[in-house]
Amino acid sequence: MKVSDVGERALISVIHRLQAIVPMGYLGIGDDAAYLPPSDLGWLVSQDMLVEGVHFRWDWMTPEQLGEKAVAVNISDIAAMGGVPKAILTSIALPADTEVERVERLYRGMAKALDRYGAVLLGGDTVHSPSEMSLDVAVFGQPSVTGPILLNGAKPGDRLFVTGRLGAAHAGYTLLSHGVRWPSTSIQHRSVLQAHLAPVARVEAGKQLGALAHAMTDISDGLLSEIRTMTRFGGIGVQIDADKMPIDAATRSVAKEYGEDALDFALYGGEDYELLAAIPPSRAQQAEQLCLQCGVPITEIGVVTDTLGIRVMRAGEEIAVDERKSYHHFTVDPD
Amino acid sequence: MKVSDVGERALISVIHRLQAIVPMGYLGIGDDAAYLPPSDLGWLVSQDMLVEGVHFRWDWMTPEQLGEKAVAVNISDIAAMGGVPKAILTSIALPADTEVERVERLYRGMAKALDRYGAVLLGGDTVHSPSEMSLDVAVFGQPSVTGPILLNGAKPGDRLFVTGRLGAAHAGYTLLSHGVRWPSTSIQHRSVLQAHLAPVARVEAGKQLGALAHAMTDISDGLLSEIRTMTRFGGIGVQIDADKMPIDAATRSVAKEYGEDALDFALYGGEDYELLAAIPPSRAQQAEQLCLQCGVPITEIGVVTDTLGIRVMRAGEEIAVDERKSYHHFTVDPD
Structure with missing residues (x-):
């Protein structure tokens, strides 16, 4: 079964079914936008895109590994600010002949990684790609009470x-x-x-x-x-x-x-x-x-x-x- | 001048220069993650991807129009929740032979649209694409004091x-x-x-x-x-x-x-x-x-x-x- 056989709505259902329950106060898949509840600490946000043939190859890794990696490399940016990940959005561009099973396995890998890090998928976009698959994740996390740790700030002697x-x-x-x-x-x-x-x-x-x-x-x-x-x-x-x-x-x-x-x-x-x-x-x-x-x-x-x-x-x-x-x-x- | 001639860092500088000053309390381009300050109302988040040949064609529109449209269609999802847009992240996948000028004009269109809607670009990702350009925007907005307006909730007689x-x-x-x-x-x-x-x-x-x-x-x-x-x-x-x-x-x-x-x-x-x-x-x-x-x-x-x-x-x-x-x-x- 190819993604072109099932259409966007059916695909979203497949993706939706694999995800954990969204915690109270959050709004997940299904509306015009998702919603992050108020946080006294504000929100860290970051985005990383993975493109087939540039960042990953299907003959190198399983779909589950790709899903896990896409989540991990994004969450790494939150960790780098001293923060804790809470949620992601995912845009995926799929060639028409992609097997639905491959997409399902990819999102299964994502769900596994999200579960490991204590975060949830809140939504995103599924679109057609004329050639390679690409996968863009936006990640949302909360900084620590002392605020985000920046890249710059190192002092001589550190x-x-x-x-x-x-x-x-x-x-x-x-x-x-x-x-x-x-x-x-x-x-x-x-x-x-x-x-x-x-x-x-x-x-x-x-x-x-x-x-x-x-x-x-x-x-x-x-x-x-x-x-x-x-x-x-x-x-x-x-x-x-x-x-x-x-x-x-x-x-x-x-x-x-x-x-x-x-x-x-x-x-x-x-x-x-x-x-x-x-x-x-x-x-x-x-x-x-x-x-x-x-x-x-x-x-x-x-x-x-x-x-x-x-x-x-x-x-x-x-x-x-x-x-x-x-x-x-x-x-x-x-x- | 092609994007392959200048590299990612130079390209980010071009993009950065075109953007408005990030308001106090926000953290923009340049760190591992961007930062949205606390909001008593929480944050609406949404993501929409545009792929060359599927959602846009270069012979149909100018790069400025594409930049403006990418921002508008994302902000439309915030408007649909009754919210007000505040910021975006943008991932862009660029073929190596893309003219730097085209990228500059695209981000100029984005900056124009962001200015119109009172929002700012906080960061994102720039990656290589083996074929088409694709552009994924994540948008952040604040709902009204009465909370997000959902898709479901219509009643007979409305x-x-x-x-x-x-x-x-x-x-x-x-x-x-x-x-x-x-x-x-x-x-x-x-x-x-x-x-x-x-x-x-x-x-x-x-x-x-x-x-x-x-x-x-x-x-x-x-x-x-x-x-x-x-x-x-x-x-x-x-x-x-x-x-x-x-x-x-x-x-x-x-x-x-x-x-x-x-x-x-x-x-x-x-x-x-x-x-x-x-x-x-x-x-x-x-x-x-x-x-x-x-x-x-x-x-x-x-x-x-x-x-x-x-x-x-x-x-x-x-x-x-x-x-x-x-x-x-x-x-x-x-x-």
Whole structure:
């Protein structure tokens, strides 16, 4: 059964049936607009679009994984502000020959992710696409009582922390580009494929770090790219200790397998969706403890300086970095 | 200059420069997420996607018109809830060979429309598209103190009112399908092309009608299609007087020119973006006066009945209607 056989209303019914009950006070699917109840804290809002052939490929991932990822990468932006996700809207552009089952599985993945993060689907749009599928999610979350944590605000002396591991998503991307598919038989492959195909938004860690950080963002475009954005104002720079970078064995092994430097994966690789936070030294220990309590390791990778630019130290020597490099440029197609 | 020559950051700068200053309390472009300040009334949210070749064609309209229309059709959903628009997010998927100038003109049209409606652009996403451009807008508005006006809630005896004129947008669409282009030399052509290419969201009328109506929606999919949705619950139906339908001379003239019945344009034609409201008889006169005061004519076209179904009367006789017909089906490509 293709979407062209069933029409928009039937499709919306399929989508609607898969969703959790909308909490009291919210208005969900079915009216001209949805409704978010008053919040004393205001609302964080963000939007991320995924396009077939650019951000995802059907031969790389299951529809459920795509649905989960679309939700996670959007919620990651709320986590990066120290906020808690509450709801999403989703616009989907579907080629006429898309199987209804594929759409159903995609929304099933979304529902699973929403349930995990405690958020609900409130509505959106379903339209026809002449070629690729594209999927645009708008996410709504509430900031903490101390307000949203901004990208800018880091001060000289702040310690730079990252959650989880770096470069794993790019290792997964490297495998996929070379024909390895989920689920691979290798545990190490599985681990990095998971990082690329099913990233996790760091909501709990974001709440904890948000209460302590001067500045925070999520690493969607690669570590150096995010650091560049974080340091664009205020006459500050960053010194990174490459030897402290949380690059795990699976990522190192895949980099080695393809003759690449795992550090490049960590510095330039996109889509890790880990958090990057600048935390004053006096609160650094507390940050580590709070994140450990919520089960998310964090690692100090460097320090904010009062000198412009990004310096990366490796075994006591400064190494050259290409500040413009990023594996996920708008200007190039994925290969 | 193509978008592939400048990259995402430069493009965001172009977009950013065109926008109005974000009001105090809001957080706009540049961080992981935007921020809407607390509102005692909560927030209305809606999302509508426009895809090249499905919802718009570059040989039919200017980039400015597309930007204005993308904003207007989204704000129309806020107006349909009796609300006032405050902000939008916009995701845009751009083919690599898109001229930067075209993107700039599109966002200029958006900025113009936002200014008109008193709303601002707070952020969004810019991504690569392998084929068509698509444009997804999420809109945020505040309901009135009496709360959002829902689609369902009409009661037997309520009068059905519509704002403005009906069928004009489909008359414009008919002209465009037959090769007539904006700006045409004919004043009547211009009038209906305007309805299709540059619809106006009825925000002021929506506020006034919202305070009086039992139910309200905007007419995006055609009058009968919207009435069907409005009457899906509650065991109600509608009787319409086709002779009262606000079909103007320009629409009648275009229908005649192409051997069509102007009433069909009004009943089934999509994209009028006028409001449809069910108002108790005791408030009907007040509704007419309030709308006249804000410069929007409204017309009583029928009555809500306690019999299921939609009856359309013309010159005292009931005429056959195809309740499933709509000129804007998901299942078909526009011709």
